Amino acid sequence: MNILLTGATGTIGGELAARLVAAGHAVVALVRKTRDIYANDGRLLDASDYADVMPAAGCVAKLTGDVTLRGLGLDDRFMKLLQREIDLVIHCAATTDFNAGADVYRKVNIDGVVNVLAALPDARFLHVSTAYVCGLKDGPIPEAPCAPDQNFANGYERSKAAGEALVLAAGRRAVIARPSIVVGAHDDGSYHRFDSFYQLFRLIAEGHITRLPVATEATLDFVPIDHVVGGLMDIVSHWEKAEGKIIHLTSEAAVPTAMLVEAISLFDHLDSPKLLAPETFAVQDLPELERRLYTHVAAFYASYFQRFPDFETENLRQISGRICPTVDLAALKRMIEYCITSGFIRDARPIGSTTQQTPV
Structure with a gap:
C-alpha cells in the first residue's frame, strides 16, 4: 500500500x-x-x-x-x-x-x-x-x-x-x-522520545515536585x-x-495513582510524592522553586490526577483480537528502570546522601 x-x-x-x-x-x-x-x-x-x-x-x-x-x-x-x-x-x-x-x-x-x-x-x-x-x-x-x-x-x-x-x-x-x-x-519500558507526561514524571521522581492534588479514585x-x-x-x-x-x-485497566507512587518507592534513590486531597492542596504553600515548577509544568497535568475515565476497547478486539497487555506494578518498574538506565531520570538527592543508588 x-x-x-x-x-x-x-x-x-x-x-x-x-x-x-x-x-x-x-x-x-x-x-x-x-x-x-x-x-x-x-x-x-x-x-x-x-x-x-x-x-x-x-x-x-x-x-x-x-x-x-x-x-x-x-x-x-x-x-x-x-x-x-x-x-x-x-x-x-x-x-x-x-x-x-x-x-x-x-x-x-x-x-x-x-x-x-x-x-x-x-x-x-x-x-x-x-x-x-x-x-x-x-x-x-x-x-x-x-x-x-x-x-x-x-x-x-x-x-x-x-x-x-x-x-x-x-x-x-x-x-x-x-x-x-x-x-x-x-x-522493557523502552521509549525513544521522553515527551509529554514523562517530563512531569521526571520532576516527581527526582524530588522537584513533592506534593500533588489527587482524587482518591483517580486513575492514569x-x-x-x-x-x-x-x-x-x-x-x-x-x-x-x-x-x-x-x-x-488504550489500556484494559488504568493505573491507580497510588500504584505509580508505589512503583517510584521501589527505587531508594527516587522520591515518592505525597498525595493530597485536592481540597487540601494549595499552590501557595509550596516552596518557591517547587511552586514555580508546579505552575509552569505540573498544573497542566493536574486534572489527569483527578479523573477516572474507563475507555471502552471493543472495536480493536473485533477488528484484530488485540488486547492491551496489563500495565501493572512490574511494568511500571520496567519503565522507570529504562528512564534511569537511559539517563533521563537522575539521582537528585544531595551529594553525600547515604541513600542506596541501585534500584531494588
Whole structure:
C-alpha cells in the first residue's frame, strides 16, 4: 500500500513508520524542521528524499512540507503525484503541548486536519487523535463522537475534538484512533522520545515536585507504545473492518495513582510524592522553586490526577483480537528502570546522601 504519513518524526509516527516499512508498505513521510525518523528502539530509519516517484515497497522517503499550509506547502508536481498514488493518509502530526496558545492549537491541530483532508481528497484517512477528547467526563467512555456540550481540561483536548469533528464531517473513508497516555514498550519500558507526561514524571521522581492534588479514585490510562502502534497497524491491515469506526488504543485497566507512587518507592534513590486531597492542596504553600515548577509544568497535568475515565476497547478486539497487555506494578518498574538506565531520570538527592543508588 502507498501511504502518506504526517508526524513521522514524532513518538508514535517514528515507530509506525518503521513498522509500516517492515510490513512492505511504501511510505512517504511528511517532515518539517526535524527530518530524522527514529523507531522506538532508537534506530534511525534509512529514508531517502522524495523525488518524482513513489518509494519502493518496504521503503520510506522524506518529503518536506507543512500541515499548517494549504496544499501542505508542496509544489504542484509533488501534489499531483501524491493524489494519484497515495492509497491511505495516516495523520499523526499534532502539537501535544498542554501549554500552547490557542493560535498554535488552531493552526496545527485544527487547520492541519483541514489542509491534509483537502490535499488528498480521494485517499482513505486514518486520523490519530487522543482518548482524552472525553474531556472531564469520568466513568465509561464509548468509542463514539464527542458530545456537543463536552467540557475539556485544556486547549489540547478541545483542539483534538475539533479535529475529529472535521474528519467525521468530511464524509471520507476514515478511521479515528484514540491513544491515551503513551508510555514505554511493555516488555522493557523502552521509549525513544521522553515527551509529554514523562517530563512531569521526571520532576516527581527526582524530588522537584513533592506534593500533588489527587482524587482518591483517580486513575492514569497508561498505554504502551507497542500496543498503540500495533493497533494502528491492525487498522491498516484490516481496513475494511475498521473503516467508519472510532477506536480506543488504550489500556484494559488504568493505573491507580497510588500504584505509580508505589512503583517510584521501589527505587531508594527516587522520591515518592505525597498525595493530597485536592481540597487540601494549595499552590501557595509550596516552596518557591517547587511552586514555580508546579505552575509552569505540573498544573497542566493536574486534572489527569483527578479523573477516572474507563475507555471502552471493543472495536480493536473485533477488528484484530488485540488486547492491551496489563500495565501493572512490574511494568511500571520496567519503565522507570529504562528512564534511569537511559539517563533521563537522575539521582537528585544531595551529594553525600547515604541513600542506596541501585534500584531494588
